[in-house]
Amino acid sequence: NAGVTQTPKFQVLKTGQSMTLQCAQDMNHNSMYWYRQDPGMGLRLIYYSASEGTTDKGEVPNGYNVSRLNKREFSLRLESAAPSQTSVYFCASSEVDGLWVSNQPQHFGDGTRLSIL
Amino acid sequence: GESVGLHLPTLSVQEGDNSIINCAYSNSASDYFIWYKQESGKGPQFIIDIRSNMDKRQGQRVTVLLNKTVKHLSLQIAATQPGDSAVYFCAEVRRGTYKYIFGTGTRLKVLA
Numbered sequence: 594n595a596g597v598t599q600t601p602k603f604q605v606l607k608t609g610q611s612m613t614l615q616c617a618q619d620m621n622h623n624s625m626y627w628y629r630q631d632p633g634m635g636l637r638l639i640y641y642s643a644s645e646g647t648t649d650k651g652e653v654p655n656g657y658n659v660s661r662l663n664k665r666e667f668s669l670r671l672e673s674a675a676p677s678q679t680s681v682y683f684c685a686s687s688e689v690d691g692l693w694v695s696n697q698p699q700h701f702g703d704g705t706r707l708s709i710l
Numbered sequence: 711g712e713s714v715g716l717h718l719p720t721l722s723v724q725e726g727d728n729s730i731i732n733c734a735y736s737n738s739a740s741d742y743f744i745w746y747k748q749e750s751g752k753g754p755q756f757i758i759d760i761r762s763n764m765d766k767r768q769g770q771r772v773t774v775l776l777n778k779t780v781k782h783l784s785l786q787i788a789a790t791q792p793g794d795s796a797v798y799f800c801a802e803v804r805r806g807t808y809k810y811i812f813g814t815g816t817r818l819k820v821l822a
Contacts, residue, residue: 597753624808635799635812636754643808683753689808696742696803699810701753 595619599684599702606674606709614669614705616684624689625667626651626699627659629680636683642667643689674709681706722819729787731816733800738781740802740811745774745785748815749796757785757798787818795820 600615618625623644628636638651642661656678658670667686671678685699723729735743741762746754760767760774760783767774773786783800799815 626810633814635814636810638809641808649808696805696810698744698756698759700756701746703751703753 597684597686597700597702599682599705601705602703603706604708606671606707608674608676608709610674610709611670611672612674613671614682614684614707615666616668616702617666618684618686618700619665620686620688620700621664622686622688622700623664624687625661626685626687627657627667627669628683628685629653629678630683630704631680639669639682676709679707679709719815720817720819722821723790724821725790725792727790729785729790729794729818731785731787731798731818733783733785733813735781735783735800735802735811737802737804738778739804741805742803743774743776743783744801744803744810745772745783746799746801746812747794747796748799754799790818790820792820792822794818 597618626641627639630636637653639653639657640651640659642648645664648659660668682705683701685701687699688697744759745757747757748754758769758772758774760776765776771788775784797815797817799813801810801812803810
């Protein structure tokens, strides 16, 4: 009954370091998303994957890359971390048809709290 | 611009009372709406959703009301409990898009 699992839960990086945030879902959802959550702001979409084999940019993609490894897993990579990327990162998944006609709720993991010094 | 806003940033209610959390959405083309609960240190948790062909939907102790005329959404929590203390935010979704637009949230504090 895990739902969406994110690792690690916490991470501290130095400016310029790289790292990959991992996300896996066990609900057999087609679509997966990466968001960042900053104080006083709503969740902002970084990248999404409508289905296995596809990825697209969201609202704030600069400085990030993603990989949809398979249907279950969707990773987010910071190639050269910057202090502006200090945030809480959430992965989500949802079931959606190919034309986004019948949207369903997104289900979220518990986040990765990332600090960049 | 595109936004999903909330009228009250903090709402304090007595335990046992009913809570009402409000949300205004900006685009009349939005046809799907979701309420989430987020506890400290946790991810957003789905509470209830509603589609634009409905104006009311009930769950366990929660009711969502949708007023398309004034583009307003509300979440009603009956008999509020200490475990309901959290940040609540709404999201709007437009048919035919991947884009879920999330509000900034209202903090609900339950007073003993």
